[in-house]
Amino acid sequence: MPDVATSVPEAPPIPFNRATVEGAEFEYMRAAVESGHMSSSGQFARRVGGELQRETGAQEVLLTTSCTAALELSAMLLDLQPGDTVIVPSFTFTTTALAFVRQGARILFCDVEPETLGLDPDHLRSLVDDTVRAVVPVHYAGVACDIDGIRKALTDWPDIAVVEDNAHGLYGRWNGHPLGSLGRFATLSFHETKNFGCGEGGALILNAEEDVDRARVLYDKGTNRRAFFLGQVDKYSWKDTGSSFGLADILAAYLWGQLEQRDAIQGKRRAVFERYQRALAPHAGDLGFRLPVVPTNCDPAYHMFYVLLPDRDTRDGVLSDLRTAGIQATFHYVPLHSSDAGRRFAAAPTDCPVSEDISGRLLRLPFFNSLSPSTANEWLRRSSGRSGRGRHDRAARRVHD
Numbered sequence: 001m002p003d004v005a006t007s008v009p010e011a012p013p014i015p016f017n018r019a020t021v022e023g024a025e026f027e028y029m030r031a032a033v034e035s036g037h038m039s040s041s042g043q044f045a046r047r048v049g050g051e052l053q054r055e056t057g058a059q060e061v062l063l064t065t066s067c068t069a070a071l072e073l074s075a076m077l078l079d080l081q082p083g084d085t086v087i088v089p090s091f092t093f094t095t096t097a098l099a100f101v102r103q104g105a106r107i108l109f110c111d112v113e114p115e116t117l118g119l120d121p122d123h124l125r126s127l128v129d130d131t132v133r134a135v136v137p138v139h140y141a142g143v144a145c146d147i148d149g150i151r152k153a154l155t156d157w158p159d160i161a162v163v164e165d166n167a168h169g170l171y172g173r174w175n176g177h178p179l180g181s182l183g184r185f186a187t188l189s190f191h192e193t194k195n196f197g198c199g200e201g202g203a204l205i206l207n208a209e210e211d212v213d214r215a216r217v218l219y220d221k222g223t224n225r226r227a228f229f230l231g232q233v234d235k236y237s238w239k240d241t242g243s244s245f246g247l248a249d250i251l252a253a254y255l256w257g258q259l260e261q262r263d264a265i266q267g268k269r270r271a272v273f274e275r276y277q278r279a280l281a282p283h284a285g286d287l288g289f290r291l292p293v294v295p296t297n298c299d300p301a302y303h304m305f306y307v308l309l310p311d312r313d314t315r316d317g318v319l320s321d322l323r324t325a326g327i328q329a330t331f332h333y334v335p336l337h338s339s340d341a342g343r344r345f346a347a348a349p350t351d352c353p354v355s356e357d358i359s360g361r362l363l364r365l366p367f368f369n370s371l372s373p374s375t376a377n378e379w380l381r382r383s384s385g386r387s388g389r390g391r392h393d394r395a396a397r398r399v400h401d
């Protein structure tokens with residue numbers, strides 16, 4: 001086995017993510033600067049908003065500084081009161097829950113089902129009561145959760161709002177319907193790690209007409225400035241709560257450069273996903289790992305690629321071997337229901353055994369637009385023969401074969 005000094009890869013490490021310029025991003029940023037309008041609600045925000053509205057059929061789209069900010073805005077629109085609860089998966093990013101906690105809600109953590117890793121409708125049904133104001137499903141990895149099951153669980157609770165946390169799923173579909181069109185609200189992320197990025201950014205999708213006017217006020221520092229620009233009032237002033245949620249047009253310009261290339265970007269990501277699938281599927285049985293499940297009624301958004309290893313020790317061993325080989329694989333999420341803040345902000349303790357199990361076995365592989373076949377071959381070259389510790393290493397090699 002080579003010693004540590006000689007095992008340092010001579011080429012730079014393969015990053016987990018690499019943001020790439022895909023089209024006219026810089027040209028559009030320059031145009032935003034030269035237009036004299038770099039702040040929010042400019043010409044590029046209109047183009048991005050128009051495209052997102054075309055895709056989702058939304059009543060209105062508000063570009064925000066992050067998906068977190070969009071979740072916070074949706075929480076404000078719910079007018080949460082003391083004693084209100086919001087149901088959130090335990091297996092998700094912190095701000096899926098935090099945004100509602102900031103508005104005073106307590107959280108009921110729901111488990112995920114083991115196939116799509118989306119909200120488990122059976123557990124959801126057991127949690128719903130008359131304190132619940134919203135349910136926040138996450139379309140994990142851009143694959144729709146069991147929307148039929150969730151809707152059935154909520155049949156007797158028509159006033160509970162569904163807020164889709166669609167941070168991963170722009171351009172994904174469920175039964176032909178766009179992700180982001182299925183709840184009262186949906187949120188998107190344009191963080192640099194997402195399919196379409198501008199560093200930090202997000203959007204709130206408003207699918208109910210009756211939310212639009214108030215959302216515009218909360219979005220714009222509590223003022224009716226938008227109504228003023230639409231010629232609906234002759235001056236604008238402070239009307240409501242709110243904050244400064246708007247995405248600067250200089251960032252919307254970058255984002256528009258990305259969205260214009262949506263077909264090319266999604267095509268590249270699909271190719272990376274399918275290559276992983278082809279390479280790994282033949283080894284899944286003998287090495288005991290599982291690939292992502294995409295139900296036949298779902299078109300994935302190709303946000304990420306993960307494998308589920310047989311147990312935590314194997315996952316940690318493979319992760320460490322890949323990192324030694326210069327391949328920055330990673331894992332997530334630490335289940336929220338068992339975190340310090342999750343326990344503090346929970347309305348009541350809940351059991352989420354699937355979230356705990358998945359969290360210990362999931363391994364995310366490098367995934368980005370420019371991840372070419374030659375890069376994948378380079379991984380193989382770097383890691384093969386690196387060590388021979390049996391099962392862990394065989395899995396590590398095959399993961400990037």
Ligand SMILES: Cc1ncc(COP(=O)(O)O)c(C=O)c1O
Nearest residue numbers: 066067068093138167189190191
């Ligand atoms: C499911 C989910 N929701 C929300 C977020 C927060 O997104 P942002 O960084 O744009 O605030 C993330 C971030 O990765 C996420 O994975």
